Amino acid sequence: MKYRFIPACVMLTAGLVCCIMSIVQRWDVEYSLIALLIVLILFYLLGQIAAQIIGKVMAEHEAMVRAEEERLQREQEQAQEESENQEEDDTARENETENL
16 A cells, blocks of 8 residues: 555656657657657556565565564563573572572
C-alpha cells in the first residue's frame, strides 16, 4: 500500500518529459499524442514492476529484521536462564559446604 503512488509518479514524469520534447521538437499533434500514449503505458508498466520489486525487498528486509530481533531475544533469555541456573548451583554448593 505504501508504494501505490510509484507507478503514477513514474508515468507522469515520463509523460511530462515526452510533452516537453514534443513541444521543443515541434512534433505534429497526432504524432506527439501517439508518442505520449505509448510512453504513458510503457512507464506505467515499468512503475508497477518497480513498485512490486520494492515492496518485496522491503518485506524481506522487515522479515529478516524481525527474525534477528527474535534470535537476539532468545539468546538473551537463554543467557538469563543460564545465569539463574549458575546461581542455583552456587547456592546448592554453598549449602552442601555448610552442611559438611
